[in-house]
Amino acid sequence: MSIEFLIDLVVILLSTELLGAVTKRLKMPRVVGALIAGLLIGPSFLNLVKPNDFLTQMAKIGVILLMFNAGVDSDLKELKKSGKASTIVALIGVFLPLIGGFLVAGFFNNAGTPFSGGMTTTLQNIFIGVILTATSVSITVETLQEMGKLKTHSGTTILGAAVIDDILGIVLLAIITGMSNPQSSIRIVIIKIVAFFAVSVLLGMLFKKGFSDLKYISFDTKRVIIYALVFCFIMSFNAEHFFGVADITGAYVAGVILSLTKDHNYIKESVETISTAIFSPIFFANIGITTVIYKMNTSMIIFTILLLLVAILTKLYGCKFGAEICGFGKEEGLQIGVGMISRGEVALIVTDIGVASGFIKDIYLAPVIIVVIVTTIITPILLKLVYSHKNEEVEEFQKQSVPVQAKPVRAEVKKIEDINRSNK
Numbered sequence: 001m002s003i004e005f006l007i008d009l010v011v012i013l014l015s016t017e018l019l020g021a022v023t024k025r026l027k028m029p030r031v032v033g034a035l036i037a038g039l040l041i042g043p044s045f046l047n048l049v050k051p052n053d054f055l056t057q058m059a060k061i062g063v064i065l066l067m068f069n070a071g072v073d074s075d076l077k078e079l080k081k082s083g084k085a086s087t088i089v090a091l092i093g094v095f096l097p098l099i100g101g102f103l104v105a106g107f108f109n110n111a112g113t114p115f116s117g118g119m120t121t122t123l124q125n126i127f128i129g130v131i132l133t134a135t136s137v138s139i140t141v142e143t144l145q146e147m148g149k150l151k152t153h154s155g156t157t158i159l160g161a162a163v164i165d166d167i168l169g170i171v172l173l174a175i176i177t178g179m180s181n182p183q184s185s186i187r188i189v190i191i192k193i194v195a196f197f198a199v200s201v202l203l204g205m206l207f208k209k210g211f212s213d214l215k216y217i218s219f220d221t222k223r224v225i226i227y228a229l230v231f232c233f234i235m236s237f238n239a240e241h242f243f244g245v246a247d248i249t250g251a252y253v254a255g256v257i258l259s260l261t262k263d264h265n266y267i268k269e270s271v272e273t274i275s276t277a278i279f280s281p282i283f284f285a286n287i288g289i290t291t292v293i294y295k296m297n298t299s300m301i302i303f304t305i306l307l308l309l310v311a312i313l314t315k316l317y318g319c320k321f322g323a324e325i326c327g328f329g330k331e332e333g334l335q336i337g338v339g340m341i342s343r344g345e346v347a348l349i350v351t352d353i354g355v356a357s358g359f360i361k362d363i364y365l366a367p368v369i370i371v372v373i374v375t376t377i378i379t380p381i382l383l384k385l386v387y388s389h390k391n392e393e394v395e396e397f398q399k400q401s402v403p404v405q406a407k408p409v410r411a412e413v414k415k416i417e418d419i420n421r422s423n424k
Helices: 004-025 030-041 053-072 076-081 083-110 121-131 138-147 153-178 186-214 221-243 247-258 264-290 298-325 330-339 345-357 362-423
Strands: none
Touching (some): 030 264, 030 345, 053 247, 053 264, 083 121, 121 153, 121 345, 138 362, 153 186, 153 298, 153 345, 186 247, 221 247, 221 264, 264 345, 298 362, 345 362
8 A cells, every 4th residue: 555645644734824924924815825825836846745635535524524613613693693784795795796607607608718628517607606605704804903993883793794695605616516417407406405404403403412522421511522423424425415415515514403402512623623633735736636626727817817806896886885775884885895705714615516526617717716716815904904094083072072182081080089089
């Protein structure tokens, strides 16, 4: 048995960790570092690691654990509180990128460019739209926290909308993957999806009730993570094998179910440790490794530029419009629109599934990676710009108002302190 895969693991883990640390210092997510690491060590540049079946299988476990952890981290109570504004912002913020991606891909397919080759051209075009739907809120959260704006009305709306549009993206993915079978009609696909969620709810009720008791079987509460992973893998398998729904949808639903248990914090921390240590770096690096930059011809570069513009503008103006419908002013609407621009893990996951299932060719990986990296870089810059204008106005108001009020207030405080001392 060849043990060269161990060297591959060493190269991947070291490169993703080092470049992840660099991007973190630059105030970007480690995901960007892992993607760049994959590109550098793969065939596009240094050719230190080549695509192989072992990495593909490890990456598959990585993406399942990522989505499972996202589910465990979900807070259904907070989702209910996010209200009408977040829901409307998310709906429009999903619809416009979906249509925009579909139109861009359709234009290039009809123009006779060499992008075709999926199940059907229409499905391929829709799939490109689905890739653009999900927002990566991590970079936005970090930026808003740094500026002290996370708890503002616009900040909480961004958080709620990002969670909802991730869920909508997963539902769209479930529908589109269900349609991959030419013999399946839309009616059958919808029936299967509804059946999957119905069975999931039933399993959730049963599993949630007995899950806490499972730890007593092993006489060790730390062993509860084993049962959580077993449940995750069973749900992932059942989703794809019996219902034709993507395995990551099953993993996400399994996570949501376990988020309702008493042990959800321990499960989240444990899965995150396992995932971060080995599986997630392999997943993101593998995307970079399987991406071949030198295959990008002129038409592909034009496609990438258009896809990037559509990704930015549809989220920006779609979410801004949704916010204004809900009563936000133009300035707050712009803040929400900018906060929803960034793409990340979910876009990469959907693309990876599209390539693996034959919906789209692997040449689409490079444009999506570029979209993820560029939107990740520009989002914090734009956020600081759209919030700074309001901050300048507040600071100017404070400069004018504070000096007038500060002296009388200090005088009154001094009087009270003097009275207290005399009473003592």
